[in-house]
Amino acid sequence: MPKIVDPEARRREVAEAVFRVVRRDGLDQASLRTVAAEAGLAIGSVRHYFDGQAEIMIFAMRTFAERAGERLRLRAARLAAPGPAAPPAEHAAAVEALFAELLPLDADRREEAEVWLAFTVGARTRPELRPLAREMHDDLRSIATRVLRAAHRAGALRPDLDVEVEAARVHALVDGLTSHAVLRPDAAGPAELRAVLRRHVSELTGVPAGDLPAPPGPEDLRAGG
Numbered sequence: 001m002p003k004i005v006d007p008e009a010r011r012r013e014v015a016e017a018v019f020r021v022v023r024r025d026g027l028d029q030a031s032l033r034t035v036a037a038e039a040g041l042a043i044g045s046v047r048h049y050f051d052g053q054a055e056i057m058i059f060a061m062r063t064f065a066e067r068a069g070e071r072l073r074l075r076a077a078r079l080a081a082p083g084p085a086a087p088p089a090e091h092a093a094a095v096e097a098l099f100a101e102l103l104p105l106d107a108d109r110r111e112e113a114e115v116w117l118a119f120t121v122g123a124r125t126r127p128e129l130r131p132l133a134r135e136m137h138d139d140l141r142s143i144a145t146r147v148l149r150a151a152h153r154a155g156a157l158r159p160d161l162d163v164e165v166e167a168a169r170v171h172a173l174v175d176g177l178t179s180h181a182v183l184r185p186d187a188a189g190p191a192e193l194r195a196v197l198r199r200h201v202s203e204l205t206g207v208p209a210g211d212l213p214a215p216p217g218p219e220d221l222r223a224g225g
Helices: 007-025 032-039 043-049 053-080 088-100 107-123 127-153 163-183 190-205
Strands: none
Touching: 007 032, 007 043, 007 053, 007 107, 032 043, 032 053, 053 088, 053 107, 053 127, 088 127, 088 190, 107 127, 107 163, 127 163, 127 190, 163 190
């Protein structure tokens, strides 16, 4: 009896293989052949789902974006959770936790960051990848803007802030910290990333960094905390 293959599960397997190849060997090596070998599949099986390298990369990056987006949606729910009477530190901690999801603070997010950086740099010279690279760039700015607007409505930000300007600053901060962590992991580890983000959130909210509660661990979302 022929084996029944779940097309979406197979495509996700290929996306994970793309991540591993790009992290280990670079974007240019993520060809149909090398990705198929990494996934333990015949190249014909991969061709059944993808026409070429660009299509594989675009699918893999969209898979990454969806994975990160789901974490952000969960964090956004927690940002809306504190009521108006909640202590300012509680609001500030929710903002910090959401932006922390965009930084490579654990193995999964580090993998995403390494592939994101390779894709972003590769898109500079590969026209077929540029539309998605622009979309991902714009999405990050949009996320920062929406988070800060929600925090502003909740009274969690300093009243004198320009939300649009601050969204641009957060976008630049996240991009810069992520690039540093990928390129110099020995000098920009999770502790430094958290410290820099916490200092910035403190400036946004007016809550002293020392008054913020301990940041959540990587198991926090999985546990529903």
